[in-house]
Structures are given as C-alpha cells and as structure tokens.
Amino acid sequence: MNNKVPTGIEGLDELMDGGFLRGKNIVISGVPGSGKTLFCVDFLYRGVKYNDEPGVYVTLEESPESIIENMMGFGIDLKSMISKKKIALVDANPLRGETIITTTGVHTGFVEFKAYGLSELIRQKVREVGAKRVAIDSLTSLLMHYKDNFERRLEIARLLIGISGLNCTTLITTELHSFLVDPKFLTEHFIADGVIILDMMQVGGRMVRGIQVQKLRGVKHDFDFHLYHITDKGIVVFPKEKVYNP
Ligand SMILES: Nc1ncnc2c1ncn2[C@@H]1O[C@H](COP(=O)(O)OP(=O)(O)OP(=O)(O)O)[C@@H](O)[C@H]1O
Numbered sequence: 001m002n003n004k005v006p007t008g009i010e011g012l013d014e015l016m017d018g019g020f021l022r023g024k025n026i027v028i029s030g031v032p033g034s035g036k037t038l039f040c041v042d043f044l045y046r047g048v049k050y051n052d053e054p055g056v057y058v059t060l061e062e063s064p065e066s067i068i069e070n071m072m073g074f075g076i077d078l079k080s081m082i083s084k085k086k087i088a089l090v091d092a093n094p095l096r097g098e099t100i101i102t103t104t105g106v107h108t109g110f111v112e113f114k115a116y117g118l119s120e121l122i123r124q125k126v127r128e129v130g131a132k133r134v135a136i137d138s139l140t141s142l143l144m145h146y147k148d149n150f151e152r153r154l155e156i157a158r159l160l161i162g163i164s165g166l167n168c169t170t171l172i173t174t175e176l177h178s179f180l181v182d183p184k185f186l187t188e189h190f191i192a193d194g195v196i197i198l199d200m201m202q203v204g205g206r207m208v209r210g211i212q213v214q215k216l217r218g219v220k221h222d223f224d225f226h227l228y229h230i231t232d233k234g235i236v237v238f239p240k241e242k243v244y245n246p
C-alpha cells in the first residue's frame, strides 16, 4: 500500500514529494484567519471524495454549525458527508458540552477536556466511521489550561500516545503568534512528525499569505515560504512563487 497521503490541496503536495506519510501527525500552525480550519476540513473532505478515506473532525472552539456554514462557501458539503457517516464532526468545546464516554463513565455537559478524555473520544469516533484521517482544531484551546511548559509537553505527549496505533494521518492546528504561547516554547512543533506554517507577510506594501513546510520527518520536502491564496475553491498554493518571511 502506498504510504503517502495526498492532501489534494492545489500546489501543496508537490512541495512534499506527494503528501504526508500515512499515520503521522502534522501540526498546522497559522495566524488568525489563515485557513487552518479550511485546511483541515478540505483534507478530510478530499480524503473521502478522492481516496475513500473517512475522517474525524474534532472542534475545540468553533461550533459545528459555524464550520458547516463557512465551508459551504468553499463548495464543501460537510453535511452530506456527515449524514453518509463518512465524516464525524465532533464538538469537544468544553463550554458547549458534548456527551463523551471515557473509562471513568459517561459525561454530559461541561467536561474539563484533558488529552486523555479527548483521545478516548477520538478513538471512539474513528471506530464509528472507520476513519483514516483525523483533524483536531485547535490544540491551543486544549493547552490553555496549562501555564507550565513541562505540563504542556506532557499533555501533548498524552494526546499523541492516546491516538497512536489508530494509523490515522492526523492534523492538529495551533495558533501562531498566539499571546497564550511564548514562541520560544512551541513544544508541539518539536513533538509532532510534521509542521506546516500558514503566515501573513508584507511584500512590496501589501499583505500576502505564505505557506511553509517547516518539517516533515522522513520526507524530502521544500522549506521555502510559498505564496498561497484562499479562493472560492479553497486553498491554492503557488509552488513556483516564493515569498520572504522577515
Ligand atoms: N470565499 C472566500 N474566498 C476567499 N477567502 C475567503 C473566503 N471565505 C473565507 N475566506 C478567508 O478564509 C479565512 C477563514 O479561514 P479559516 O476559518 O479556515 O481560518 P482559521 O485560520 O481557521 O481562522 P481562526 O484563526 O479564526 O480559527 C477568512 O478569514 C477569510 O480571510
């Protein structure tokens, strides 16, 4: 079996020799509004449509209704994939409250989400739809309970260990330049198998979007910042156009 998992995002796979490696976890780290959610949803949607790979999407912040509505703007019909049980959209925002089942019982309503409960929930949903792809959006929401870098690192490790063995290619979003995170301690970037950066930069007096494959263990990849656009059809990367990140 081919162990490459194409993202299908226009122009991106050629920067990384065809795609991600199967079963690995990749951090999608971006500034606000850079397309992190779109990247994840598109990855799962295309997985179903072109690769026959069902997916699980876990939202820790934006509501499922808002995601479904916003993605319609890109021609992504999440609702139909959900009703066909090809994608499970899981609301894990502790402030909204979802019923989850962990080894300590069934919890409804406010649950202080920790990596352990979250990985239990993901495992359960992966089994339900036979998922091969997972997206967790965003890790920053999970980590905001922890001020201490050591605790943060432990929690990320618990999450990754909790979902390892599922053999799902997993995207995990994080906020770049977040005031919650000291950039010196972007622990998740070190722990993950791969890191994609979605940034915004000033070039010739205008703001442009730049994407970088910063790290992908086991893959020969490009590491320049390339221009990308968000269009009606989703993210479009221009692999021949480099942008400078100051
Ligand atoms: N039809 C469209 N055409 C072009 N750009 C669009 C369109 N619809 C939305 N956008 C852009 O996409 C961005 C939203 O993408 P998305 O929600 O995936 O970003 P995000 O990085 O997840 O944001 P957040 O930091 O709020 O979670 C908007 O801020 C807007 O700039």
Ligand SMILES: [Mg+2]
Pocket: 036, 037, 038, 062, 137
């Ligand atoms: Mg988002």
